[in-house]
Amino acid sequence: MAMPSPVRSPRESRGVTFWQRLMTGQLAEREFGWMLLAPAIVLLVGIFLYPMFNVLLLTFRVQDLANPAIVNFNFGNYSRLLADQGFIDAFWKTLYFGVLTVVGSFVVGLPLALLANVKTNWRWVVRIALLLPWAMPQVITGTMFAWMFNTQFGLFNDLLLRFGLIEQPIRWLLQPDTQVIAFVVTTIWKTSSFVALILLGGLQSIPMELEEAARVDGASSWQIFWRITLPLLRPAIAVALIFRTLSALQVFDVPYAFRQAGALNLETLGMYIQKTTVEFTDFGYGATVSLGLFLLALVITAIYVRWVRPED
DSSP, rough: OOOOOOOEETTTTTTSSSHHHHHHOOOOOHHHHHHHHHHHHHHHIIIIIIHHHHHHHHHHHHSSSTTTEEEEEEEEHHHHHHHOOOHHHHHHHHHHHHHHHHHHHHHHHHHHHHTTTTTSSTTTHHHHHHHHHHHHHHHHHHHHHHHHHHHTTTTTHHHHTTSSSSSSSOTTTTTTTHHHHHHHHHHHHHHHHHHHHHHHHHHSSOOOOHHHHHHHHHHHHHHHIIIIIIHHHHHHHHHHHHHHHHHHHOOHHHHHHHHHHHHHHHHHHHHHHHIIIIISSOOHHHHHHHHHHHHHHHHHHHHHHHSSOOOO
16 A cells, blocks of 8 residues: 655645645645755754854954953954954965865875775775874874974984984974974874875776777876876865865964964964964954854865866
8 A cells, every 4th residue: 555645736735834844744845845854954053153153243342452341343353353463474374284284184195095096905904004194183293293393202303313324313392493494294194184084085987998998008107196086086186185174274273272382473373273262362352363263274175176167
């Protein structure tokens, strides 16, 4: 015996209230679709839209620095943002560090993904090794590398001294230039495995028949990679770059761990927001800086999406 369908056509639903159709399980197709989407919409509003709306309102909260008890509501935080040298410095440092770490993680991650995709009996070892840096919490990674870059007891200075590459220990976390090198190396080690895992998924989705046909036609391994693998990998590359760029713009844990070890020249936007809101309790201006960071991430993501979209 056939069971009645829970979905009615719009014509069958006329003259019956929504609640009656809901109680009898005879919703119209459009209503049934909205019922399925309702939980996701509630979660989206509660987790994303409502907090974003509150942050937007908070940007108009201007606190008198001389008398924190006095709070006004105007556009003062936005004009202050454009004239704040601390924000401008943190903005350019975040972009600079982001470019170095995103490009570096991709340059390291792509060969790792190709290596993990090679059909051998030991490729599972490479894939497990890729999970270890990615699974480690960032603050632990920052603390671990802060010790490795320690001037007196660090691993890197010990190795360089043993091989005779330097005569005196390098003060990695106490000099502006070497601070950047230490931060970039740490971030690339942490994030290149994440990029490799995403690219590995893209490599797995490329049909083997294309490579086999190209080899039959006499194409070399480099030609196959450049003309077939890389173009078909573009969507996975875009996804990896989007996630890496977003995390690079929001980076906080590693610079914070380095700052505890003496590195004072690595203040990113994430650290500037933390200092403004937590240390100075200026929540209105901190929300304004956060909104600026969100808009920056939105623009960069739109550029990536435009790059990966197929041409019309």
